[in-house]
Amino acid sequence: MPHRxxxxxxxxxxxxxxxxxxxxxxxxxxxxxxxxxxxxxPLDALEGEPADWAALPEWRRIGLRNEAHxxxxxxxxxxxxxxxxxxADAGTVFEVGFMRALGRPVFGYATVARPFTERTxxxxxxxxxxxxxxxxRDDDRMLVEAFGLFDNLMIEVGIVxxxxxxxxxxxAAAERWTDxxxxxxxxxxxxxxxxx
Amino acid sequence: MPHRxxxxxxxxxxxxxxxxxxxxxxxxxxxxxxxxxxxxxPLDALEGEPADWAALPEWRRIGLRNEAHxxxxxxxxxxxxxxxxxxADAGTVFEVGFMRALGRPVFGYATVARPFTERTxxxxxxxxxxxxxxxxRDDDRMLVEAFGLFDNLMIEVGIVxxxxxxxxxxxAAAERWTDxxxxxxxxxxxxxxxxx
Numbered sequence: 001m002p003h004r005x006x007x008x009x010x011x012x013x014x015x016x017x018x019x020x021x022x023x024x025x026x027x028x029x030x031x032x033x034x035x036x037x038x039x040x041x042p043l044d045a046l047e048g049e050p051a052d053w054a055a056l057p058e059w060r061r062i063g064l065r066n067e068a069h070x071x072x073x074x075x076x077x078x079x080x081x082x083x084x085x086x087x088a089d090a091g092t093v094f095e096v097g098f099m100r101a102l103g104r105p106v107f108g109y110a111t112v113a114r115p116f117t118e119r120t121x122x123x124x125x126x127x128x129x130x131x132x133x134x135x136x137r138d139d140d141r142m143l144v145e146a147f148g149l150f151d152n153l154m155i156e157v158g159i160v161x162x163x164x165x166x167x168x169x170x171x172a173a174a175e176r177w178t179d180x181x182x183x184x185x186x187x188x189x190x191x192x193x194x195x196x
Numbered sequence: 197m198p199h200r201x202x203x204x205x206x207x208x209x210x211x212x213x214x215x216x217x218x219x220x221x222x223x224x225x226x227x228x229x230x231x232x233x234x235x236x237x238p239l240d241a242l243e244g245e246p247a248d249w250a251a252l253p254e255w256r257r258i259g260l261r262n263e264a265h266x267x268x269x270x271x272x273x274x275x276x277x278x279x280x281x282x283x284a285d286a287g288t289v290f291e292v293g294f295m296r297a298l299g300r301p302v303f304g305y306a307t308v309a310r311p312f313t314e315r316t317x318x319x320x321x322x323x324x325x326x327x328x329x330x331x332x333r334d335d336d337r338m339l340v341e342a343f344g345l346f347d348n349l350m351i352e353v354g355i356v357x358x359x360x361x362x363x364x365x366x367x368a369a370a371e372r373w374t375d376x377x378x379x380x381x382x383x384x385x386x387x388x389x390x391x392x
Contacts, residue, residue, distance in 0.1 A: 017339040059343040063353025067296070084319055084334070085281020090348035093286050097293030098354075100263070123280055138280070140373055143213040147255040152286035157259025158294075177336055 006038040007194045009187075010070045012096065013079025014089035016042050018177060031184050035191035040073055042066050066091075070098055075105040075164070075194055077186055080151060081176060082112050086119040087151050100158035105193055108159050109186035110150065111179065113170035117146045165189045202234040203390045205383075206266045208292065209275025210285035212238050214373060227380050231387035236269055238262050266294055271301040271360070271390055273382055276347060277372060278308050282315040283347050296354035301389055304355050305382035306346065307375065309366035313342045361385045 025041035032039030221237035228235030
């Protein structure tokens with residue numbers, strides 16, 4: 001078989017906020033390599049980074065670097081485990097939308113399985129009626145989205161329409177951010193799509 | 197002066213969850229018109245919508261329609277007022293990232309002025325030390341982002357790098373979703389950029 005370069009896959013997620021984030025990124029990259037993919041971490045240096053970025057504040061450098069990493073990737077795998085609220089980490093969601101606009105496959109995974117509507121009602125302290133209609137509203141009278149999805153519909157549409165997949169699995173709370181088995185299942189699905 | 201079509205601006209935000217969302221969208225569109233812009237609401241019908249979308253479930257139709265509306269717009273104005281957690285609404289953040297990838301200006305506004313780090317610490321129930329270092333972590337040992345920004349850095353980088361602007365202003369809680377004066381200030385800034 002002719003040699004083919006391993007497709008680059010951007011690894012989006014709040015994992016960058018973990019202690020020893022570099023070590024976690026390296027573990028994820030090793031898993032990707034085992035499936036024939038090159039995992040690109042937000043913590044990776046950017047080859048050919050413009051020299052004038054050195055003068056920018058750190059947050060701008062990080063953001064522009066992540067955008068460039070996504071543009072240089074064939075696909076994206078997002079850790080969509082709910083983060084400080086009913087939805088996924090905002091930075092990760094931004095990156096999911098960014099890659100979706102580029103038209104390349106977006107994969108997502110989460111280690112919490114409860115549906116979005118239930119998580120939102122929990123967060124709001126609203127106990128749903130057994131036959132919850134679509135008309136539940138919060139104290140600001142804002143509607144609670146009730147499509148039976150895993151997170152806001154834009155995220156799930158982005159994944160499905162891009163040709164990606166969503167892998168959701170309930171792990172024990174203590175393992176939610178550190179057990180990489182759900183991530184690995186998602187990498188396997190991405191490899192099946194990208195290497196077919 | 198030669199006639200020039202009003203640039204289309206996509207109006208992203210959880211305003212779609214308000215009661216009478218169509219009426220709120222119409223108010224926002226009237227404000228846009230006053231500044232020479234055409235506001236495009238997520239609730240607007242999509243001209244030329246593919247016939248086969250009729251067979252899709254509602255959530256997929258909504259998502260694909262929003263993506264098409266964004267692709268057809270010259271800029272995006274996002275309501276980034278924190279929504280059910282320290283960050284903006286996930287669907288809105290997805291759309292901000294989507295438009296940023298298209299390379300067109302992204303504007304944002306919010307009616308809550310407290311910085312992201314303070315909102316996150318509040319949410320976590322952590323009282324910051326007066327000289328809070330960057331090393332505050334939550335119960336999962338995940339770092340609290342502390343760049344002095346308004347929300348996750350990806351959102352703010354996306355706005356700044358796109359040539360857009362962020363307009364933030366503290367309104368009374370009861371007016372947070374219904375007072376459109378902050379939105380109007382943001383529209384004025386967008387018009388200054390788009391019509392210059």
